[in-house]
Amino acid sequence: MDVKTLCLSVLSLGEASGYEIRKHFEEGAFRHFQTATFGSIYPALGKLYELGQVSVIEHEQDGRPDKKVYTLTESGRTALQQALLRDPAPDAMRSDLLVQLFFAHLLPPEKVAALIDQRIAEYRACIEKMTGCTKAPPGHGFVQGMGLAIYSAAAIYLEQNKAGLMARLTADRPEKDTAE
Amino acid sequence: MDVKTLCLSVLSLGEASGYEIRKHFEEGAFRHFQTATFGSIYPALGKLYELGQVSVIEHEQDGRPDKKVYTLTESGRTALQQALLRDPAPDAMRSDLLVQLFFAHLLPPEKVAALIDQRIAEYRACIEKMTGCTKAPPGHGFVQGMGLAIYSAAAIYLEQNKAGLMARLTADRPEKDTAE
DNA sequence: GGTTGCATGTAAATGGTTACATGATTGT
DNA sequence: ACAATCATGTAACCATTTACATGCAACC
Incomplete structure (x- = not known):
């Protein structure tokens, strides 16, 4: 398009x-x-x-x-x-963040945590801005609802799975404090 | 990137x-x-x-x-x-489908229904292909889970809101059968 | 005094897609 | 037979981004 x-x-x-x-x-x-x-x-x-x-x-x-x-x-x-x-082109998503998180084990854990926290904040801010808008034709509200659903799911996933990832990232390495 | x-x-x-x-x-x-x-x-x-x-x-x-x-x-x-x-570029999503649905009122209702059904099928197929994969480094599983969460949310939204949209689209117009 | 918002536009540079060129093997 | 998979690479084309060029008004 x-x-x-x-x-x-x-x-x-x-x-x-x-x-x-x-x-x-x-x-x-x-x-x-x-x-x-x-x-x-x-x-x-x-x-x-x-x-x-x-x-x-x-x-x-x-x-x-x-x-x-x-x-x-x-x-x-x-x-x-x-x-x-016309037939719509397939959706395309481009996310550098997901590449970084895919290789989380190559990054300092603090960096990973920071990236996730920042993205959660961005999603939350975005969600807040989106709620409540003019939506006269039915499609407007529908599309907005879809965006909301996706961002909410993304934010919740990050919130619920951050700790698990961090635990797995630091599991093998000895704690930084003692073993440096 | x-x-x-x-x-x-x-x-x-x-x-x-x-x-x-x-x-x-x-x-x-x-x-x-x-x-x-x-x-x-x-x-x-x-x-x-x-x-x-x-x-x-x-x-x-x-x-x-x-x-x-x-x-x-x-x-x-x-x-x-x-x-x-490096700081990740902001995520970018490009979806022709959402443009089409935004202007659903400009399309024949059957077309809108078909577009949504097709996309649901695509999401479901995608979700099935994704579940179960090698994920040795923690980041791999994390990113895959994120994808799964997003696609699921999208599929569920479409499934749950399709009927509502269709109803609103056909509400104003008289039923095609009688009033043509 | 600096940043943001308003307001248009061009040009160079970037980067990527699409199509072409080639061609055997394997599966339907 | 025909399509798909394997396998590399180039070149023309296309679109978009980025930077430049200009400049006032309002806000902080």
Whole structure:
């Protein structure tokens, strides 16, 4: 799913500027399962305009560059619907943390504990931010609930299994205090 | 985490050829949280060899190209350890399915149901394949358990909330049979 | 006085995927 | 027969990230 389609998706929620679109991927509802940054959003909007799938109104502003507010055209709405019908690419998760934990035995135990604690905190913060949001179309709430379910499961797993991992990591080695 | 580091990671589990390394990302323990394909693995192994982080033994073979079996050198092992100590990039999840479900109201309800059912089946198949595996170093089992926890939570969420979503999607529209 | 937020955009560099090229053997 | 598995590698192509370029206003 390319950035063009992603922009169409966000614009289907209402008109927006490139800057505002980015926020959906940075802080908004899309941040958990899609990524897009300025460098890809602005060119994508340009192409969508050439394709006639969005229209633009420029609002002049004082010290800043004009704000370009994009709106879906009928053609754009159709393009979005067609894109949504295509077979979805398989989900892809990329986690450096899990690589590190996979090789926990190659890291200092304190480092492992710190990594896990930090990630738990991140999940918890994320969960709190997510609870309670606008969710008018049924899909919005459904997807948010899914995110919540996954993050909660991840946080709980880390909380419940951290001690066990740490015990196994330090089991073979003599305690640092005495045997150094 | 680039493919070079990923190759070092796999090789730390034992010597392997490029072809065998790929399997770790396609079917093996890494497939849930990292991706790498031939086009990136072979060049990465070449670079690692130039850097002296892996050594190679070529095994001649009958009709096929020589099999090049790579082994970590001391320098490679050190490089891996250092890479594992670096701050992990934040996890990134990319899911086209969740975009589709976010806009469920723009899709035919049957399509939505099919997408969810298919994904449940995929999760269940994945979970079955995962259960029971070698997990000598503690990290291996920990990471696998985390994957299992997440996939289970996702599958259960979809199973438990599918009906609710479908009901909300068809609530407003009159039943197709009568009102078409 | 420094950081954050607003606001757009380009260009270079990175990195990876996809497709191609080759080809025997084994299983269905 | 046909597909899959084994086995390596290159090159064109693609997309995205990162850095650059610019600059005011508001907040701390």
